[in-house]
Amino acid sequence: MAAEGKIDALHQFELEPVFGAIGRSVNFTQSNAFMLLAVILLSVLMIWGMSRRAIVPGRLQALAESSYEFVHELATGQIGDEGRRFFPFIFSLFMFILLGNLLGLIPYSFTFTSHIAVTFVLAAIVFVLVTIVGLVIHGWHFFTYFFPQGAPKLLAPLIIPIEVISYLSRVVSLSVRLFANMVAGHVMLIVFSTFVVMIGSAGVIGIFGAALPLLVTSVLYAFELLVAFLQAYVFAILTAIYLHDAVHLH
């Protein structure tokens, strides 16, 4: 990483096919492998963890139950009673992003949420779902969403484009927020940890000098754990808020 004194902060985002020839033939990259790992871990947690169906839960079952209740609270709290129908989607989305962020913090792993294409597709799924839900529930009436009731008719040429743009920009804000947070965090982590190696290799003084970037790296890592959770939460709660708008129209 610190080849010839250069810091290659972006190599970690490079896509590489995995699983040998089979993986290469279907372009299965390490990004997809970590997605699959996230799905497997989630299935293990939610199915194997709950398999005892204990009245008094063990650790794994308590984890599975508390994540269920956390997201359920989020979904029904934001959307209301209709939130139960969207709960599996919000749960899958939240846990998928959360695990993507957390798995990415393991050294030498890959963070699939640091790819704008991935976050954009996830945001697009949300966008399409929200629009379809709005159209199915309200029909053509859904388009009154873009013109708030009671607003002066004269301002319609101004308000409607603004509302449409803000509606469309949800996809961008949702995807870029997650993408940018993950990229910034991982770039900072790799830069500071490379500093540790570079300064640390400069003799006795270097070993003491490396203490500062090491400390910064540790603090950053803790901060990134918070960000990993926070960004997954933000993505999920915004999805819930958008679904609320689609179900209730304001």
Next chain:
Amino acid sequence: MTKRIRLAAASLLALLPAIAHAAEGHGEGGGMPQLRFNDPLMLAQIVWLLIIFGLLYYIMSAIALPRVAEVLETRRRRIEGDLEAAQQAKQRADAALAEHRAATARARAEAQAAIAQAMGQAQAEAAQKAEAFNERLNAQIEEAEKRIAAARDAAMGALRQVSADTAEALVSRLTGRADRAAVTRAVERELQARGHA
């Protein structure tokens, strides 16, 4: 929180040259790998993402989450049932306690009544016995008094005889003769005068 933000901002500022350096000097076309949209791996990543996320959604919505909901529901019912059973048990305990209290009160009242009755009976009996005893005592006293009176009368009778005899003897010794009737009259008179009649 502000401290953290300041730290992050400061470290970002310190990083800018390094990031800029890293961003330009790169082999495969340069720039961020995330923005290389003509890479076939990018499209494949998206297709696999859709497949894998669809799989996750299916597993969660069809298998995992209903099970969790079932377990939570079972637990909720169990707790509710237990609470209800506890409430019923408490009601039963309350009823038993009330019954016990009533029984105690009843027993106490009965005991008190029995004591009062026994006491009354004993008092009546004692009063009766005392009366009978008094009666008997009175009868004995009366009888004794009667006997004393008889004894005195007898004694008095004998005294008159003795007095008359003595007086007659005295008179005959003094005078040589004695009138028995006159002596008896004189003794009678004398006795009456002294109150011994």
